[in-house]
Amino acid sequence: MAVSPPSPTPVSARPARHGAFHSLTVAAVDRLTDDSVALTLSVPRELRAEYLHAPGQHLTLRRRGPEGTEVRRTYSICSPAPGAAGPALLRVGVRLVEGGEFSTFAHKEIAAGDVLDVMVPAGRFVLDPAAAPAAAHYAAIVGGSGITPVLSIAASLLSARTDARFCLVRSDRTAASTMFLEEVADLKDRYPDRFQLVTVLSREEQEAGLPSGRLDEERLTTLLPALLPVAEVTGWFLCGPYGLVQGAERALGALGVGRTRVHEEIFHVEDTAPSTPVRSATAAHGRVTARLDGRSGTWSVEDGESLLDAVLRNRADAPYACKGGVCGTCRAFLVAGEVRMDRNFALEAEETEAGFVLACQSHAVTEEVEIDFDR
Template sequence: MSLRFYPLTIKEINQETSECISISFHIPEDLKEIFAYKQGQNVTIKTNINGEDVRRTYSLCSTPLSNEFRVAIKLLEGGLFSNYVYKNFNVGDVLDVMPPIGKFYTEVHANNTKNYVAFAAGSGITPIMSIIKTILLTEPNSKVTLVYGNKKNNSIIFKEDIHALKNKFLQRFQLIHTFSREQTDAPINFGRIDVNKLNQLSSLIQYNNVDEFFICGPEEMTICVKNFLEAKNIHKQKIHFELFIASGAKSTITKKATISTKTGDAAIYVKVDGRSFNFNLPNNSNISILDAAIQQGADLPYSCKGGVCTTCKAKLIEGKVEMDVHWGLEQEEIDKGYILTCQSHPITEKVVVDFDQR
């Protein structure tokens, strides 16, 4: 089924740092199954700002083992949604929230004996926090290393919670902080998470003996770590990553797909919630299938429009498309016909996409 919004009441708001809050939602009994989640997944939140519906994707920082459903929101300079949150959201307010989605996790089992390493920078700690909590609480024989990059000590999100985990799981949780704008006694704790830092960390982390890696943060850091690990011949299936890109922003690394040189219109057929509609879209248009459908008045699931969150994922039933970027999709998903409609442009005369087949 396609995703839709549900009204959820804010249960609690915590000030995590001067630039970050976390919001806990009350999940009614009749929605608990719909809002059940895996560690590391995310939700899309919608609110009306100055007469316009604005959507943003936020990762869950709570663990599914708890009775919490909590996201973290970092204040961004000039950020429309995050600034509105800080000024207007209060306990008791109702927000429209989509059920959790995302593949940024691995299945956990009590009998696992694994070695996990997580790299996070800034608010990239949000899904990582959910993941490492769940692993440490579920797998008593597994070990976790967290490399967490921040500007300064006072910008650490979930600082108390992270150190509480360190104290509780002394033998199984290794914590390594790095600060880019604050000098430290140990050189290994100063600087950004880049190739030099990753090489330094080899004295503490045996990369080729790690079972699963999780990486989350700004695009530059995330891709740097991913490429570093792949260069060490670490299998791609062991490397899980999630990009944090500002809503609507395009990747700075992946080139935009070449728009079709064909003239004329493509007939676009869209299936959603058991209904179908169609419209025409010029073959050489730089407008995505998602944006064109929205212009036609369609109510489709979407959030980041940057090829990352996968909220707009659909099955390509007929025809062919080109995607600008597709960070949120694995190659095997693309091989099965899944596309990100926010990045897709028609290159055949007819294209049929189905949002009900996710």
């Protein structure tokens, strides 16, 4: 179907497009642990406005393969949020995943001077320091590489708001496997009265501090009230493996923390049953109307096809990264019709209740469905 082009706007005023990639040069590759590295990316002056980001957002990196294939992976930005001019540098943490195509590439092949395809920032696991109330007190519970976005959130908040406090409860396997150890220690040195750090190692005893072991629901329910006034915390950020995040969510619920004060981001989910129960069968045939970057189109949806795949057949610039219901890059507003989502580990309850869906996990239940990526 033919679509109308968007109205032209001056380049300086044009906002970043959904899913837009640009080529960025790798400025540095820093070894964090035996199985993790930090990639620092240089942002040309003319692109800095497009890479403005809120604390906690992520980047999608793309590697092109033979015959037009590509691999996309999402990594959170660990550097603090930039000023209004945009960032000259962006830094992300990459942990090696067994069998992971992109993480193996990052660890073994990427070097300073290489050029990578990098999507503009996305994600809603964020904190706006300017919007925080007076004397705000935030807390985070993270596991492993879940420290990455929270490092940006904590550093940005404490730098921008001299009246704010932040408590970080982090869980790692061993001290040697702990990502951004120096960066977190630097926060403690700079803000000793406003930054509280609690470290738990699951497979190694510490000389001082808490005993080793997993941070599960039972342990957190006992630990958190001993660390800080749970009821007075402005907002909670949970990030890491699915099991840790779910256990922390249940512990906070048992301690009386309202769901609206809890924000979650899951880095990895093992193959599980769909998180959203099947409510009805999908439509045998259907059409999807999608709005993206000011342009709309209507296309057929093939049997068993997700809405995202139907849009991608016609709009290669549709935003996506993991296609597993985890990163939330393909979030869209359901304007009309009914869909079934197979999995949802990215959208919070308030978002789904407001009408947002993950296009990669959504299948048409009604013959006509309309979604809007621009909302």
